[in-house]
Each structure stands twice: as C-alpha cells, then as structure tokens.
Amino acid sequence: MWCVVNNLTAMPPLAERLRPQAMADWCGQSHLLTAGTPLATVLEGKALLYSMVLWGPPGCGKTTLARILARKSNAHWFALSAVTTGLREVRAVISDAQALAESADTRQRVLFVDEVHHFNKTQQDAFLPHVESGLFVLIGATTENPSFELNRALLSRLVVHAFKPLNEEALHIIAQRAAAQLNCDLDDEATASLVALADGDARRLLNVLEQAAVTISGETVTAATIAAAAGTARRQFDKGGDHFYDQISALHKSVRGSDPDAALYWLCRMLDGGADPRYIARRLIRIASEDIGLADPRALSLTLAADDVYRRLGSPEGELALAQAVVYLACVSKSDAVYRAFGKMLEHVRTDGSRSVPLHLRNAPTALMKSMGHGSGYRHAHNEDDAYAAGEHYFPENMRPLRLYHPVDRGLEIKIHARLEELRRRDKKGK
Incomplete structure (x- = not known):
C-alpha cells in the first residue's frame, strides 16, 4: 500500500523493497545452498519441498529463503506469525489447507510460521497430524535454539537448517544494491562503517542506510552520515537466548583456558550487548569455585568483593571491578579438584544407603x-x-x-x- 502525506510518498521499507525474489538475487548461507545439499536439490526442482526449521539470527534471510522455496516449488503459501497468532488462526489455516487438498489442485501447501518458538506446546501439537499426513509442508523460522523451544514430537518431524550471520562479502553486495536503489553514492569508508554496524544483519544495514540517504538528498553517504543515522549501535545479543549462553560460555572457557585478553573481550561483548553485570558477577563467583578452587582460595574472595563493588557503584564504574576479577581468574593457577570430588561424593551419597x-x-x-x-x-x-x-x-x-x-x-x-x-x-x- 502506498500513501501520500504532505507531498511525501510513503512506501514499504527498503528492506522489503530489496527482498530477493529469486536465487539470482540471493546473498549468503552458501553452506546450506551449495550443490548437493537438500535445499539446493529442492531449488533445482529435483526434490519436493519438505518440513523444516530455519534457525538463525535476525536479518540473515530465513523468511526470504522460505518464500523463494515455496515459489520455486509452485506451492500454495500460507503465513502466520507466532507473535500475533492464536490457536483459532492456526485452525483456520488448517481448514483452508484441507479445502485445497480436497480439490483437484495437487500442488504442495506451505505453512510458514515466523518466530515459531513463541507458540506454546498446545499450538505446536496442533501441527503434528497435518505435518505427518502431508496436508502441508511446515516451515518455521526462529532466532532461538529449536532444541529448547520446540517440543520433541514436532522437532522430530522437521529438518533443522542453521543460518549464520551474513558475512562481509554478502553485506557489501547488499549495500551496493541498496545504494543503487536509493540513487546515492557510498564511499569506501561509509561502506565499511555500514557493514560493521550491520553486525551480520542485512535488515539493520538497510534500515540504517535508508535513514542516512534521507538526510543527504542524493549526495554521497559518508561514514559520519552513517554514524548519525545509526544512533547507538549494539552487538548481537539476547539476554535470555542462545547469544547470551554462548557468550557466557565463551567467557567461562577463556578464563579456564588462562587467556585474560579473550576473557576481557567476551566480558566487554556481554556488557556492550546489555547483559546484566550482576549475572556476570555471579558467574565469576562460580568460576572461582569450579575452576580455580584451592589452587588459589583468594579468587573466591576477590570475586565476592567484585560483586560487592558493583552493587555499591553500579555501571559503569563498578564494571571495572568485574574486569579486574576476570583478569585475575584467567591468570592464576587452576584446579577443579574440589569440583570433581564434590560431584563424585554427591553421586556416591545418592546411591548409597543412609548409614x-x-x-x-x-x-x-x-x-x-x-x-x-x-x-x-x-x-x-x-x-x-x-x-x-x-x-x-x-x-x-x-x-x-x-x-x-x-x-x-x-x-x-x-x-x-x-x-x-x-x-x-x-x-x-x-x-
């Protein structure tokens, strides 16, 4: 839909206008689409479309690829968003699919569910018999780990394809296409800045560039223009999802591996992404007991002190105490002897009698x-x-x-x- 307000024409966002309609315009995810892979076989018309989950970070092409797959398979397309959809809407789509199945139309029916992890167990269960019978091909898109967010019965009927953040090469191509669409020039410094800000997310790149292009009216977009349009940038992070647990795992393992610089990197990544510093402080206390133990008992005291300092000072001043604790934990001698002994003794007590x-x-x-x-x-x-x-x-x-x-x-x-x-x-x- 287009509308005009105060002589300005409203139109779909640039990200929607540039959404690839065919594989000729596609960028990225080569690990999923090279010759011989299941998805490539479907796109080549050598196999039927199958039920799947497309799992990956925002702006990496999950919805776009689902649409291309359905279009290439000449399938009927039904789409739902789990954020706004209830069981009633799910049943309505199932009814429409059944009506098509009973007609003379033999084409596949595709049900695309965006943010499928938001569906509860009852809603997910509603798909089971229809995926099993082939009433429709279910394609779910999610930013969350399907192993945790989808029930086992549904997950067993789906193939999981893991998407990666878009690499710099793909983002450069998308940036140049967008500049041509907007009729503006991008210098090298602006392109590099835009790609860095995108952080693997094509939608973020396009939104920032579109906003920057509005302010320069057909002139060359510079790095300064990009910075002004971007506002405060944030790294990819999720306070409760996979990004969170992957990064806290990386921090823990960097400390355990005695690499203070890598440990500081992951600490800063988490703080920059919006992680709760109090959670990080609690994890450091755990590391002091689990990985340093009695090799250096001062580690536990230092982490408790860092937690207390943060509670007294807050951010950003208190974050320095967390950094001090991280570096100390990474540098000192390590021992998990108490951790292992405790676990083995608990296991023995739980299986032994009450002596x-x-x-x-x-x-x-x-x-x-x-x-x-x-x-x-x-x-x-x-x-x-x-x-x-x-x-x-x-x-x-x-x-x-x-x-x-x-x-x-x-x-x-x-x-x-x-x-x-x-x-x-x-x-x-x-x-």
Whole structure:
C-alpha cells in the first residue's frame, strides 16, 4: 500500500523493497545452498519441498529463503506469525489447507510460521497430524535454539537448517544494491562503517542506510552520515537466548583456558550487548569455585568483593571491578579438584544407603546421650601431636574410606597435596 502525506510518498521499507525474489538475487548461507545439499536439490526442482526449521539470527534471510522455496516449488503459501497468532488462526489455516487438498489442485501447501518458538506446546501439537499426513509442508523460522523451544514430537518431524550471520562479502553486495536503489553514492569508508554496524544483519544495514540517504538528498553517504543515522549501535545479543549462553560460555572457557585478553573481550561483548553485570558477577563467583578452587582460595574472595563493588557503584564504574576479577581468574593457577570430588561424593551419597553416624562422632549435649555412648572414644584433634589424630576413622562404620579429593600440582594445592600425603603416612603408622 502506498500513501501520500504532505507531498511525501510513503512506501514499504527498503528492506522489503530489496527482498530477493529469486536465487539470482540471493546473498549468503552458501553452506546450506551449495550443490548437493537438500535445499539446493529442492531449488533445482529435483526434490519436493519438505518440513523444516530455519534457525538463525535476525536479518540473515530465513523468511526470504522460505518464500523463494515455496515459489520455486509452485506451492500454495500460507503465513502466520507466532507473535500475533492464536490457536483459532492456526485452525483456520488448517481448514483452508484441507479445502485445497480436497480439490483437484495437487500442488504442495506451505505453512510458514515466523518466530515459531513463541507458540506454546498446545499450538505446536496442533501441527503434528497435518505435518505427518502431508496436508502441508511446515516451515518455521526462529532466532532461538529449536532444541529448547520446540517440543520433541514436532522437532522430530522437521529438518533443522542453521543460518549464520551474513558475512562481509554478502553485506557489501547488499549495500551496493541498496545504494543503487536509493540513487546515492557510498564511499569506501561509509561502506565499511555500514557493514560493521550491520553486525551480520542485512535488515539493520538497510534500515540504517535508508535513514542516512534521507538526510543527504542524493549526495554521497559518508561514514559520519552513517554514524548519525545509526544512533547507538549494539552487538548481537539476547539476554535470555542462545547469544547470551554462548557468550557466557565463551567467557567461562577463556578464563579456564588462562587467556585474560579473550576473557576481557567476551566480558566487554556481554556488557556492550546489555547483559546484566550482576549475572556476570555471579558467574565469576562460580568460576572461582569450579575452576580455580584451592589452587588459589583468594579468587573466591576477590570475586565476592567484585560483586560487592558493583552493587555499591553500579555501571559503569563498578564494571571495572568485574574486569579486574576476570583478569585475575584467567591468570592464576587452576584446579577443579574440589569440583570433581564434590560431584563424585554427591553421586556416591545418592546411591548409597543412609548409614548411621558412628557413636564416637555423635553429638552428646545431654547426660542421656552420653550414657548411650554418644561421643565415647572420640579423639579431639587439638589434643593430639601436630593437632592430628592419626589413624582415626571419620566415615560411617563398615564403610571403606573414600579418597575422591586429589589436589593438583598447581598453586596452593601443591602444599595441600604434600600435607595430605604426610597425614596418610601417619595414618598407616596408627596412633
């Protein structure tokens, strides 16, 4: 629809006007479309269209490819958005598809569902018998991991195709096509700036360029014009989705791998993308226990202090304390000995019986308990040589002592290991 207001003609956004209508205009996702891949086989007319999920970040071509596939297959097209659609609309589409199936028309029927992860389990279940029977080919598009957002029954009937953010080559081509459409020039610096701002998202690129072109009226678009049109740029991020968990995983693994610069990079990526610094602080506390442990007990104190500093100062001042903690954690000795010992002991306790506490280890606050033998024979370690009761047994009776904590040869655990070895030697000699 077109309209005119104050002599200005309203038209669809540039991203819609430039949407490819055929593969000749397509850019990107070569890993999905090279010869011999399932999608390429459909586009070549050698196979029927099949039900699938197109999973990837915004602006990478999921909806566009779905439309091209349906058009190339000469299929009937039905489209829904899970954001605005309820079960009633789903049933209406199913009814329309059934009417077509009962007619003489033998063409495939395609139901495209945008943002399919927003459908709840009941809505997803409504598709199952019709995908199974072939009433329609279901193509879902989502920015979220289908493994988490789609129920297993529906997911088992779909092929998942993972899209990637558009690379620089594809974005350069799209930028030049857009400049021609807008009848403006893009210098090299402006193009580089635009591609960087796009961050793999063609829709973002086109929206920024369209806004920039309005302000220069047919002149050359410069990097300054792009920066003014873009406003405050944000990296790709999702506070609760895959981008979030992928990046916190990268931060954790960079710290574990003792690379302070990479760890700082992922910290800054998350902060720039809008991650809650308090969540990052909690993760750093976990890292201090899980990956540094007793190799450097100061790590836990430092992360707790960084969390406290952030709570007192907030952003941006408090973020420096988080950066300090990240660098420290990345640089110090690592040990997951306590983490592994804790996990193994929990597993043992959960599968073992409820063994009684030995009498000599029991609490004896009353005369009755003492008369029953509670605490009898207990050797108080501080009264023993070197404050150690050699040969004493602290596990339940008739239970073989477990040795699940094995200090590593790094940091403070070198000394802990030596101390435990000495105590074990004394245990063998007895009292």
